[in-house]
Amino acid sequence: RKEVEQDPGPFNVPEGATVAFNCTYSNSASQSFFWYRQDCRKEPKLLMSVYSSGNEDGRFTAQLNRASQYISLLIRDSKLSDSATYLCVVSLNTNAGKSTFGDGTTLTVKP
Amino acid sequence: NAGVTQTPKFRILKIGQSMTLQCAQDMNHNYMYWYRQDPGMGLKLIYYSVGAGITDKGEVPNGYNVSRSTTEDFPLRLELAAPSQTSVYFCASSYQGQGRNEQYFGPGTRLTVT
Numbered sequence: 001r002k003e004v005e006q007d008p009g010p011f012n013v014p015e016g017a018t019v020a021f022n023c024t025y026s027n028s029a030s031q032s033f034f035w036y037r038q039d040c041r042k043e044p045k046l047l048m049s050v051y052s053s054g055n056e057d058g059r060f061t062a063q064l065n066r067a068s069q070y071i072s073l074l075i076r077d078s079k080l081s082d083s084a085t086y087l088c089v090v091s092l093n094t095n096a097g098k099s100t101f102g103d104g105t106t107l108t109v110k111p
Numbered sequence: 112n113a114g115v116t117q118t119p120k121f122r123i124l125k126i127g128q129s130m131t132l133q134c135a136q137d138m139n140h141n142y143m144y145w146y147r148q149d150p151g152m153g154l155k156l157i158y159y160s161v162g163a164g165i166t167d168k169g170e171v172p173n174g175y176n177v178s179r180s181t182t183e184d185f186p187l188r189l190e191l192a193a194p195s196q197t198s199v200y201f202c203a204s205s206y207q208g209q210g211r212n213e214q215y216f217g218p219g220t221r222l223t224v225t
Contacts, residue, residue, distance in 0.1 A: 032212055099214065
């Protein structure tokens, strides 16, 4: 079993749709959680950190469920510019900062 | 403030050749990382460093070497290049403290070994 698992998709949605991605992790001692966005042939960029209480940034909402060991990302009112691959990242803070990346979920938003 | 810079952007190597991928950051981050990303796949950690003079292996270190003589620079050395090392290489850095470990990535080096 992979340490971090994501549904690879692709998710194809129309503009304005709401889409949700889930990510599961295997190590219950994981401390930090992030969503990164990666555009085609570009470097990953931090989208948002995921906090225990859940957090929202504009159209993006991230949730953490420690009991079930998954995190989620909800995108509301999808824009064409949201088309990208979304990477789930999990980190053990005590382990010298090493992070484990999921393989990513690809989103295509269509007109 | 340039963030994380990587050189070269592209390189073609012949089997058996060697090269060094350069990475520098100007954010005074203590942690630095090297990843490789094969087509359609996630990032795999090659090596990382928690500070100048300290490095450690990641998930896929074979065929690579690193050094960290300064806080700013973290070069990755490929000895005896093989086709299996064809990939995109990303360098990243982070400030590791109080649970903050958001990583900032360079633009990547696209390497082809033929």
